[in-house]
Amino acid sequence: MTLIIGLTGGIASGKSTVSNMIKEMDIQVIDADIEARLAVQKGEQAYKKIIAEFGEDILLDNGEIDRKKLGTIIFNDENKRQTLNRIVHPEVRKRMMTKIEEAKKNQEDIIVLDIPLLFESKLAYLVDKTILVYVDQETQLKRLMARNQLTVEEAKARIHSQMPLADKIKLVDAVIDNNGSIDCTRKQLLQLLSEWGFNKA
Numbered sequence: 362m363t364l365i366i367g368l369t370g371g372i373a374s375g376k377s378t379v380s381n382m383i384k385e386m387d388i389q390v391i392d393a394d395i396e397a398r399l400a401v402q403k404g405e406q407a408y409k410k411i412i413a414e415f416g417e418d419i420l421l422d423n424g425e426i427d428r429k430k431l432g433t434i435i436f437n438d439e440n441k442r443q444t445l446n447r448i449v450h451p452e453v454r455k456r457m458m459t460k461i462e463e464a465k466k467n468q469e470d471i472i473v474l475d476i477p478l479l480f481e482s483k484l485a486y487l488v489d490k491t492i493l494v495y496v497d498q499e500t501q502l503k504r505l506m507a508r509n510q511l512t513v514e515e516a517k518a519r520i521h522s523q524m525p526l527a528d529k530i531k532l533v534d535a536v537i538d539n540n541g542s543i544d545c546t547r548k549q550l551l552q553l554l555s556e557w558g559f560n561k562a
């Protein structure tokens with residue numbers, strides 16, 4: 362039996378930071394953000410649909426999607442965000458399901474799905490256990506602004522396009538508090554995996 366863990370959080374709450382620690386333990390991580398990038402590469406169905414909906418203005422000179430431009434549009438317009446979600450999410454789900462099936466066939470003990478929108482997109486049925494990477498609002502805002510070079514308004518628009526962490530916290534099996542140091546986060550992760558019977562770490 363493969364234990365499937367869903368790792369979620371909010372934008373810039375530290376999911377990639379935690380999932381990198383998990384990868385270092387030789388546990389397979391399936392990352393929804395990566396699958397979403399692959400799904401909109403030049404020539405893919407979703408790429409064509411995005412151009413049909415958002416126009417060729419959304420492209421860079423090399424024909425790839427201008428992610429910065431598309432981000433600015435969809436994080437400031439709920440209808441357009443939903444349009445993009447309707448195009449991209451089914452493709453992401455398909456890609457993740459294929460990888461889950463492969464992992465099961467390979468009899469992996471444990472795999473982790475890193476899905477920012479695990480609850481918003483109603484994907485929790487895919488996983489056995491859920492972990493929330495939690496930060497307080499101030500830390501989230503500060504880290505997001507620093508990482509993506511955003512103004513307060515731009516960062517808040519992104520945060521508000523997701524379910525608040527205060528609501529997600531009620532839905533998960535475990536919480537990793539990522540307000541403190543990286544070392545403190547790593548300790549919580551190790552403790553949790555060992556509680557769930559995974560001691561290879």
Ligand SMILES: CC(C)(COP(=O)(O)OP(=O)(O)OC[C@H]1O[C@@H](n2cnc3c(N)ncnc32)[C@H](O)[C@@H]1O)[C@@H](O)C(=O)NCCC(=O)NCCS
Pocket residue numbers: 371372373393394397401427428429431432435442445446449450453476477478522523
């Ligand atoms: C809007 C896009 C072009 C911005 O690209 P960019 O490279 O700047 O950001 P990246 O893809 O790395 O996403 C960063 C974070 O933004 C948040 N986010 C991304 N898309 C969404 C969305 N539709 N709704 C809410 N939050 C989102 C997530 O927390 C994600 O981890 C891109 O995120 C996208 O295509 N989004 C639609 C697909 C999607 O929902 N992806 C999220 C996981 S399936």
Ligand SMILES: Nc1ncnc2c1ncn2[C@@H]1O[C@H](COP(=O)(O)OP(=O)(O)OP(=O)(O)O)[C@@H](O)[C@H]1O
Pocket residue numbers: 370371372373374375376377378379394477504505508539540541542543546
């Ligand atoms: N404990 C920590 N202390 C200091 N900085 C941190 C900590 N954890 C993460 N960061 C920084 O905060 C930013 C957001 O972290 P990370 O990229 O892991 O978040 P994420 O949840 O994967 O984001 P996204 O949803 O946008 O993909 C990064 O710049 C990261 O280096």
